Amino acid sequence: MKKVLSVLLSIVVIFALGGCGSKKAAVVTDKKVITVGASPIPHKEILEAAKPVLAKAGYTLKIVEFTDYVTPNTALAEKQLDANFFQHTPYLKEFSKEKGLDLTYTVKVEIEPMALYSNKYKKLSDLKNGASIAIPNDPTNGARALRVLEKAGLLKLKSGELISKVDITSNRKNLKITELDAPQLPRILKDMDAAVINSNYAMEAKLKLTDSLVVEAKDSPYANVLAVRTEDKNKPYIKALSKALTSPEVKKFILEKYKGAVIPAF
CATH class of the missing domain: 3.40.190.10 (Periplasmic binding protein-like II)
Structure with a gap:
């Protein structure tokens, strides 16, 4: 009888400890x-x-x-x-x-919305042949920036999501595309003709979307x-x-x- 009681007690203790462990895991x-x-x-x-x-x-x-x-x-x-x-x-x-x-x-x-900003030009039509344009250097934002330039009629690109400047099929103004770290783009704007900048960095730099040359479509994915x-x-x-x-x-x-x-x- 003592052995039976001892076994039963052990089982109760095991279940009690198991219950505590479950409660702890839930917490x-x-x-x-x-x-x-x-x-x-x-x-x-x-x-x-x-x-x-x-x-x-x-x-x-x-x-x-x-x-x-x-x-x-x-x-x-x-x-x-x-x-x-x-x-x-x-x-x-x-x-x-x-x-x-x-x-x-x-x-x-x-x-x-991503946008094309410039300190030198007020209108897209003023952008000169051979103008220097900076875009983000990470694959997704770089591709996104190129699509903004395509929407503006400045470039034609191959189809696809992760495109880069090697996928440009037409560059009627012979734009010089430079890829840089996204946070640097507002700071180097003074040294470039224009730059496609992510909205968060543009806002930090006090750039107004209404002053940009072209804005990404509102149905952006x-x-x-x-x-x-x-x-x-x-x-x-x-x-x-x-x-x-x-x-x-x-x-x-x-x-x-x-x-x-x-x-x-x-």
């Missing part, structure tokens, strides 16, 4: 402080607008600022961040493939997204963050703050 699937990497404008500002919505849901948002297009994804993959918000879907897909990262996204938040590790996509805190970033409060903020320079994608 760690959620967290109350969410750390998100973002570029300063407009992403950090949009996250700030989402803070009160998250607070109502019981979460605190911690924002880590980045000024480049590489570090936020590596920091996310290395679990220094819970999510990041700075990039569009083609860039996330290409970067993850190239670096072998298991990243995905949850929601599309906003679109930042380059929506900026909330990027996460694939394993975390369905966790409660990620779902809460995704909901906050696509809330009516955030949409109103985007419309009122940026007046068309940033467009809600939800």
Whole structure:
């Protein structure tokens, strides 16, 4: 009888410990402080607008600022961040493939139209033969910039998504295309005839979309997204963050703050 009682007691203890372990595992699937990497404008500002919505849901948002297009994804993959918000879907897909990262996204938040800016010319028709044009040097934004130039009638390009300047089939003004790091483009504008600049860097440099020579079409597929590790996509805190970033409060903020320079994608 003692042996039987001892065995039964052991079983009860094992199940009790197992139950505690299950509860602990359930707790760690959620967290109350969410750390998100973002570029300063407009992403950090949009996250700030989402803070009160998250607070109502019981979460605190911690924002880590980045000024480049590489570090936020590596920091996310290395679990220094819970999510990041700075990039569009083609860039996330290409970067993850190239670096072998298991990243995905949850929601599309906003679109930042790319545009051609110049300190020397006020009209596209004034652009001279042999003019120097700078574009981003990463594959997705470089391709996107070339399509902006094609839309303006300055170039003709091969079909495809990840095109580069070697895919130019017609260059009627013999434009000299230079590829540079995206954050540098506003700073080198004084040394170039024009540059195709991402909206976030243009806004940081106080460049107005209304002063640009040509603007990307509003039906652009380059929506900026909330990027996460694939394993975390369905966790409660990620779902809460995704909901906050696509809330009516955030949409109103985007419309009122940026007046068309940033467009809600939800």
